[in-house]
Amino acid sequence: MKIGFIGLGNVGGKLSGSLLRNGVDLVVHDLDTDLVARFVDRGAAAGGSPAQMMAMCDAVITCLPSPAASDAVMQEMLPEIGPGKVWMEMSTTDAGEVKRLGDEVIARGGAAVDCPVSGGCHRADTGNISIYAGCDRATFERILPILTIMGRRVLHTGDLGSASVLKVMTNYLATANLLTLCEALTVMKAAGLDMGTTYEAIKISSGTSFVHETESQLILSGSRDVNFTMDLVQKDIGLFQKLADKHDVPLEISPLIIEIMSDGQRRYGERAQSDQIIQRLEEATGLDIRAPGFPTELIDDEPEERGAEVVLRG
Structure with a gap:
């Protein structure tokens, strides 16, 4: 699959970095052109616009700071969505909003997933973060190989929107x-x-x-x-x-x-x-809550491993 990734900030830059590091055919976009240039230097392709990315990619991931930002990007991509296309929303967003946008994707024959992450930027950087995924089972199985590159534990939470809740x-x-x-x-x-x-x-x-x-x-x-x-x-x-x-x-x-x-x-x-x-x-x-010997940044010391689906009890 050719994967597009929109939003190369604190979290998105690390998640997309895991894809690039593991050989995924990656196209990237961000309003900060310097961030895009750094990814291009590492082997990614510049996506141009969100519409161009959806046209050229099998799946496009968005990881953006607000529901409004996701909506703006999605309005650009919608005309290019059709059968076989997947939108993967990795932002932390409102479940109603992701369902509204996801329904528009599905109405055009595409598939939609809300797949936010949990576990901190330091674990996003090593592919060891946890990922929730809300979508139908067939779509989940299609995108699971991509999710297990970015995350260690992947939980299928149910229908679209459930992961965001x-x-x-x-x-x-x-x-x-x-x-x-x-x-x-x-x-x-x-x-x-x-x-x-x-x-x-x-x-x-x-x-x-x-x-x-x-x-x-x-x-x-x-x-x-x-x-x-x-x-x-x-x-x-x-x-x-x-x-x-x-x-x-x-x-x-x-x-x-x-x-x-x-x-x-x-x-x-x-x-x-x-x-x-x-x-x-x-x-x-008037107290100083500090102590010697503690790190100034978090570093994930777990070895990077391919992730797997979390199997529910019962």
């Missing part, structure tokens, strides 16, 4: 975990505990998590740079709140998380790194 849930949980870790680390510092010891105590306990074992290290090193900005966090947790509102679920924690992150944006900037949210507590207490 699950993805905003996981980002909500990750954000909630980040905020509780900020509070936990600050309270331990105030209580006189060593931060290195605190990190290891959490890591070996029932309180550990993926967020702790990654983002707590960046908080403690002082880098606070997880390659994920507060505006993206706000988009994702806002989508989760929108989903709860749609189904009349009265959430209590979610609105508070949105307000805390909004305050972080007011203080540090709309596109501040999400881990900078620890500074709210540092400013409130």
Whole structure:
């Protein structure tokens, strides 16, 4: 399959890099022409416009910062979609929006998949990230070989849109975990505990998590740079709140998380790194939540392996 990839940012650049590294016939596009040039230097082809990419490729992947950006790209591609063409949406987006656009693709004889990722930019860089895929089973089996190059674990979540619903849930949980870790680390510092010891105590306990074992290290090193900005966090947790509102679920924690992150944006900037949210507590207490020996960037030390489908229980 000839694959087109639109959106070469923090996540998209790494996912498409895995495709290129593993010999996929890749065509790329981004509004940043320097990013496109770097991929061309590594062996990819420049796609020109989204319409040209859909015309020349079997499948086109979009990995963009907002539903509006995905819609704009899709409007360009739609005239070129017909039988045999596949649109793969890897952005974190609204399930209703991906279904709306996907229905337009399907009406023209193409296939549509929402396949967002989870696991951090460092794992996207090595092909070890997790991928959800929402689509019919036949389409899933067709694109699975492509997904297993970009991700270690691939879960078929059901119909189109189901993957996007699950993805905003996981980002909500990750954000909630980040905020509780900020509070936990600050309270331990105030209580006189060593931060290195605190990190290891959490890591070996029932309180550990993926967020702790990654983002707590960046908080403690002082880098606070997880390659994920507060505006993206706000988009994702806002989508989760929108989903709860749609189904009349009265959430209590979610609105508070949105307000805390909004305050972080007011203080540090709309596109501040999400881990900078620890500074709210540092400013409130006068404490410095850092410790020696922690990395300033995350590096995935797992060997790159071809991924596989996650098989459901039962």
